[in-house]
Structure formats: C-alpha cells, structure tokens
Amino acid sequence: MPLFRQIIGKRCRKCLRIITKTANQLNLIPKYPCRPTHGTEIACLPRRHQGQLGDILLVSGVTQSKTALDDAGLRNLEVLASPPLNDSGPGKQYLNRLLHITGALQTSLDVNKVIETFSIEIKSILPHHSIHYHYLEQQITVEVGDKARNSCSYQLVVCGQSLGQITLSRSKKFSSQETALLEKLLCCLVYPLRNSLLFRNAQQAALKDPLTGINNRAAMDITLARELELARRHKTPLTLITLDIDRFKQINDTHGHLAGDHVLKAVTDIIAECMRSSDILFRYGGEEFTIILSNTGLRGATLLAERVRKAIESRTITANNRHIPLTVSIGLATANAADTRESLFDKADVAMYQAKSAGRNCVIAYEAAPAA
Structure with a gap:
C-alpha cells in the first residue's frame, strides 16, 4: 500500500504493517477510522465505494507497541476513508490532489514558503482571502492575503508538539463541510510545517553563542x-x-x-x-x-x-x-x-x-x- 504509506507520514511508515480484509471477515465493522480496543491492530480504516462498505484496512504495529499511530496519523486516515483507492473517478482525483498538495509542501524548508504554498494549493478547492499563521515559541508570523470578516482557526499539533495556530479568513462564512475539508487539508500541512520549523530552529541555533545566548x-x-x-x-x-x-x-x-x-x-x-x-x-x-x-x-x-x-x-x-x-x-x-x-x-x-x-x-x- 505505498499510497497509504505516503499519506500517513514518514514517522509511521517504518513501524506499520497494513493488510486488508473484507467486511464479512470481521465481527466488528467500524464506521470511521479508529483504534481497536482488542487485537494487535492499532487502527482500522473502513473503505467505501458508492456509499457501500467495501473492505477494511487494518493497520498493525510491527513491534508490540500500540502507540505508533498518534492522533495526527489517525486523522490522516480519514483522508483515505472518503475516496476509494481503486476508484478512477472523483474519489481518485481527490486523493491525487491531496498527494499533489503534500508533494508541493515538501519542496521547501522555509516556513513562509510552506504557508504560501499551502494557500495557493488549496485555494481552488477551499476558496479563502487570507491565511494567518502564528507560532509564539519561535516568534513567527506569516500573513498571506488580506484579512476578511469571517474566519476559522486551528491549533496545529503533531505528536503532542504544538506547531502554532493557523487562521483562514474570507468574506463568506465557512460551512461545516468546508471546515471538515480544511481539517483534512491541514493533515497535508502539519508534517512539512514541522520539518520547516525544525530546520529554522537548527539554523538559528547555528548562529547563536551557546554560553551567552547572543549572536556568534x-x-x-x-x-x-x-x-x-x-x-x-x-x-x-x-x-x-x-x-x-x-x-x-x-x-x-x-x-x-x-x-x-x-x-x-x-x-x-x-x-x-x-x-x-x-x-x-x-x-x-x-x-x-x-x-x-x-x-x-x-x-x-x-x-x-x-x-x-x-x-x-x-x-x-x-x-x-x-x-x-x-x-x-x-x-x-x-x-x-x-x-x-x-x-x-x-x-x-x-x-x-x-x-x-x-x-x-x-x-x-x-x-x-x-x-x-
């Protein structure tokens, strides 16, 4: 399942084993991506085609640990839950679009560029006037576009680490369907954003004197x-x-x-x-x-x-x-x-x-x- 491994992120690829089972092979059929309470699996992913349950993806840890998939990884499973992987229609196009966005975000380690790219890439499927990103820990603020009246904000967290807050705004209110879509799109953003923040932190550390804390x-x-x-x-x-x-x-x-x-x-x-x-x-x-x-x-x-x-x-x-x-x-x-x-x-x-x-x-x- 190389496509699945790309979506859930590099951290999980090395520690997961992925298999599929048909619905009648399971006693308990989840309605949405979840963590099973029994067995060796760390996540279940139901996949549907034209509204009907097709098969179920079971994600198992290679080791005995059941903590390899964090909340962000589990949310990323929802990206795969909507479109069927073998569909050549809109679902496959949607998934390809997500992969394209993820790939575009990985082309830069500059925080400003990552946020700007995210705004450009999602604008066709989620229209907005501006994106405001703020990360207090590193005193980073990125403004893309002109702020409008209506907005929605999210705290970005990966593996328990806060990555700051992102706010989208526009003149028209965001619908519940659009905010649900945005949550899926943010799953494409968080890992490239974390990489860019780590890179920036390493760059700044290389320019500081460790004893006095001033520039070197x-x-x-x-x-x-x-x-x-x-x-x-x-x-x-x-x-x-x-x-x-x-x-x-x-x-x-x-x-x-x-x-x-x-x-x-x-x-x-x-x-x-x-x-x-x-x-x-x-x-x-x-x-x-x-x-x-x-x-x-x-x-x-x-x-x-x-x-x-x-x-x-x-x-x-x-x-x-x-x-x-x-x-x-x-x-x-x-x-x-x-x-x-x-x-x-x-x-x-x-x-x-x-x-x-x-x-x-x-x-x-x-x-x-x-x-x-």
Whole structure:
C-alpha cells in the first residue's frame, strides 16, 4: 500500500504493517477510522465505494507497541476513508490532489514558503482571502492575503508538539463541510510545517553563542555583509565596535573557568543594557565582542563605546564571594565606500589593540595611516 504509506507520514511508515480484509471477515465493522480496543491492530480504516462498505484496512504495529499511530496519523486516515483507492473517478482525483498538495509542501524548508504554498494549493478547492499563521515559541508570523470578516482557526499539533495556530479568513462564512475539508487539508500541512520549523530552529541555533545566548561569529559575518550593502545603497554611515575584556586569562587562572563564564555573561548583559534597539551585539570569540551600529557615524559610536566602557568598569561582579574588577578595551571603525566585511573588521580590531597598547580601559577610533 505505498499510497497509504505516503499519506500517513514518514514517522509511521517504518513501524506499520497494513493488510486488508473484507467486511464479512470481521465481527466488528467500524464506521470511521479508529483504534481497536482488542487485537494487535492499532487502527482500522473502513473503505467505501458508492456509499457501500467495501473492505477494511487494518493497520498493525510491527513491534508490540500500540502507540505508533498518534492522533495526527489517525486523522490522516480519514483522508483515505472518503475516496476509494481503486476508484478512477472523483474519489481518485481527490486523493491525487491531496498527494499533489503534500508533494508541493515538501519542496521547501522555509516556513513562509510552506504557508504560501499551502494557500495557493488549496485555494481552488477551499476558496479563502487570507491565511494567518502564528507560532509564539519561535516568534513567527506569516500573513498571506488580506484579512476578511469571517474566519476559522486551528491549533496545529503533531505528536503532542504544538506547531502554532493557523487562521483562514474570507468574506463568506465557512460551512461545516468546508471546515471538515480544511481539517483534512491541514493533515497535508502539519508534517512539512514541522520539518520547516525544525530546520529554522537548527539554523538559528547555528548562529547563536551557546554560553551567552547572543549572536556568534558566523552570524556577524552574515549580518555585517548585509549591513555594509545597505549602507552603500542608502548612503548611510556604518560603524563597527570591537571590545575585549582586559586580563581575561588572569580572571580564569585566578577564579576558575566557571567564574570566567559568569564574567562573559555579565559583560553581555551590561553591553545589552547600554545599546540602542537598532544595535546588534555578537560574541566574536573568547572574550571578544563586536557591535554593529547601523546609520551611526564616528561621534555617535564613540559615545556608545564610552557608555559601555564606564558601565563595565563601575559594575560590581562577584564570583565565589570574591570581587572581580573588570575593564574593557574598545576599538571602532567607520566604513568607507571601499570597505569589505573583512577590511572593516580589521580596522576595528587594529583600533582595539591600540587601546590595549595605550594602557587598556579606553576607547580608540581607527585612523588610516597618512599617505606617503
């Protein structure tokens, strides 16, 4: 039954055995897909042709476990309950349409694209003006179309995991038949949507520093290249700040690495308190941080850098009941038209090491060497 295995999803394919029996081979004939209370089967699926019961699909677990088919998988059986699998008429066309929708949804791992594709694919069989999708856990909101007066909403859940809420709207009210159809169509959506959310989560995790929770070096490379392009396009200033904790190795050697981790997190919090909402903070590596300041020239960046330096110097940080004095050396550089991501960072880094050489606990702006 390859067609059936495609519909119920990848999770169930490896752990199910599917057989068919005619109605007179069973003592109990279910009226709808269900979980039997006796026997080894984990689900029964009656299949009808022209309103008459034809045969019954029994889904059995390969193992002794009877939990392989979750609620979402059981609901997916209802997709197969309506049209007969061997019908070449409307029922088969309907099932082929569902398979086409499922296939289309699996062509992308971008959440926005998955929702947009779902809207496009179902519009011919379930007319609507808009789809609104919201997933609070990852702060995702997708809007497709213009919101209308009447709507219906569903909480999407797979294997006990919430995937957020989806709302369809249009000017005309949705009938009970249409909401029943939508529930079947959502069965095509939930697994591709879950895959896209997992992929997005993995992507974001790869761009975060696990200790401090802020953006990491890989994220800085991507963001700085983007901000440089925007600054060139709109002819706005862009400044990069590099910041290094003074004598951090001594902190680790004296107080231990757990204390060093505590210091890194404390410095992260202090910098975040001093920043504007438009500034972007990164942990570049070790005890070095960077801040991208869009639409900010040298004067504004220097004011921010001094605010950060003073805040860190004045803050009382303790570890193992011992006070840890902290200072930072800060360098900054403002981009020019010829700067690349690498050249701008090198300038700010040079300025930061100049601050180290000048006695630490100070801010120095990069100055190009005078032409010979």
